[in-house]
Amino acid sequence: MAMAQSLAPSSSSAARAARPKARRAVPSRVVAGTAAATGESARRLVAAFDPAIPLASAVTPPSGWYTDPEFLQLELDRVFLRGWQAVGHVGQVKNPNDFFTGRLGNVEFVICRDANGELHAFHNVCRHHASLLACGSGQKTCFQCPYHGWTYGLDGILLKATRISGIKNFNKNDFGLIPIKVATWGPFVLARFDDSSQNTVNDVVGDEWLGSASDLLSRSGIDTTSLPHICRREYIIECNWKVFCDNYLDGGYHVPYAHGALASGLQLQSYETSTYERVSIQRCESAPPEQEDIDRLGTKATYAFVYPNFMINRYGPWMDTNLAVPLDATRCKVVFDYFLDESLLDDQNFVDRSLKDSEQVQMEDIALCEGVQRGLESAAYSVGRYAPSVEMAMHHFHCLLHDNLSG
Numbered sequence: 001m002a003m004a005q006s007l008a009p010s011s012s013s014a015a016r017a018a019r020p021k022a023r024r025a026v027p028s029r030v031v032a033g034t035a036a037a038t039g040e041s042a043r044r045l046v047a048a049f050d051p052a053i054p055l056a057s058a059v060t061p062p063s064g065w066y067t068d069p070e071f072l073q074l075e076l077d078r079v080f081l082r083g084w085q086a087v088g089h090v091g092q093v094k095n096p097n098d099f100f101t102g103r104l105g106n107v108e109f110v111i112c113r114d115a116n117g118e119l120h121a122f123h124n125v126c127r128h129h130a131s132l133l134a135c136g137s138g139q140k141t142c143f144q145c146p147y148h149g150w151t152y153g154l155d156g157i158l159l160k161a162t163r164i165s166g167i168k169n170f171n172k173n174d175f176g177l178i179p180i181k182v183a184t185w186g187p188f189v190l191a192r193f194d195d196s197s198q199n200t201v202n203d204v205v206g207d208e209w210l211g212s213a214s215d216l217l218s219r220s221g222i223d224t225t226s227l228p229h230i231c232r233r234e235y236i237i238e239c240n241w242k243v244f245c246d247n248y249l250d251g252g253y254h255v256p257y258a259h260g261a262l263a264s265g266l267q268l269q270s271y272e273t274s275t276y277e278r279v280s281i282q283r284c285e286s287a288p289p290e291q292e293d294i295d296r297l298g299t300k301a302t303y304a305f306v307y308p309n310f311m312i313n314r315y316g317p318w319m320d321t322n323l324a325v326p327l328d329a330t331r332c333k334v335v336f337d338y339f340l341d342e343s344l345l346d347d348q349n350f351v352d353r354s355l356k357d358s359e360q361v362q363m364e365d366i367a368l369c370e371g372v373q374r375g376l377e378s379a380a381y382s383v384g385r386y387a388p389s390v391e392m393a394m395h396h397f398h399c400l401l402h403d404n405l406s407g
């Protein structure tokens with residue numbers, strides 16, 4: 001659950017090294033025993049979950065939601081490539097000429113700030129022969145294609161098409177980079193892949209992205225741009241992206257069993273969950289710190305899940321975010337960004353200790369998620385049940401997915 005991820009900042013490379021890799025002898029959909037997936041089978045899987053059944057009587061979505069490549073394709077089309085998606089934080093594009101790249105499904109994108117300070121997003125694909133254009137992140141005054149040198153401004157305009165003398169019916173103005181709609185909310189950069197208009201929408205994006213939870217999250221200190229970014233940690237996890245989200249959304253259910261060290265810092269009986277249109281918020285009070293140590297967890301932690309795949313955790317002086325990006329049906333990348341109150345920036349000991357504690361929680365969650373994925377791929381499992389008093393945010397997540405996927 002949220003707390004599992006957030007309360008303990010983490011560090012990934014050691015974790016990855018220590019983690020045994022789940023190996024599969026055969027592709028997951030064969031292991032799952034399903035028929036060859038088709039669009040029709042994905043739609044049948046969607047229909048196999050009934051959001052109208054109350055939580056106490058409901059069964060969970062079938063395992064095919066977590067194993068079927070066609071189901072993931074439907075999710076990409078209907079969920080990820082529609083509406084606002086978190087793609088990064090404003091510190092990555094703080095200065096003119098800053099840029100970063102990313103991928104969601106088959107969409108390759110680049111986010112950049114031009115010399116005039118204006119934020120842009122484009123498909124990161126050269127208009128000549130489709131080479132990827134920019135790579136990684138950093139600073140550039142223009143994007144020069146590594147293949148044949150076509151060069152674009154950070155405003156997307158094609159500045160130079162090399163060696164095109166003799167070309168006919170070609171207008172450089174028609175060959176700029178294809179735009180993607182981009183906006184910021186607090187410290188977060190958001191993109192809409194179903195909309196290429198470039199009008200500024202920062203004033204309305206909070207409502208569009210977060211709905212009625214927007215004000216509450218602002219009051220919880222989640223929209224602050226004043227917390228410096230400390231570090232980013234990335235984990236490749238051998239599980240469907242929703243397994244990671246489900247783990248976050250179980251209302252602290254797994255904490256006493258899976259996160260012994262973390263459980264001692266929380267008052268799990270204080271756990272409360274509220275759901276909004278596309279957001280669920282879990283809150284938990286912390287146990288008082290044992291010594292005069294700085295309290296890493298603060299007095300109350302807020303764990304906000306923003307549908308479909310973004311988690312914002314605010315506790316004590318820390319904020320961290322977790323973005324669960326699907327790589328394929330049974331693998332995801334989870335990106336953690338850590339932000340810290342400025343007053344503690346120089347306390348390297350506190351920072352190191354917090355990140356180490358978080359890493360411990362991440363490793364525990366990764367082992368859980370990879371174990372669940374293997375269980376989902378077993379012929380022994382088809383559907384499960386919800387614990388009604390704690391897993392309401394998870395049920396809310398599944399209902400939102402069902403609504404998007406069947407729409």
Ligand code: FES
Nearest residue numbers: 126128129145148
């Ligand atoms: S593919 Fe980019 S210049 Fe040729």
Ligand SMILES: [Fe+2]
Nearest residue numbers: 001004005365
């Ligand atoms: Fe956890």
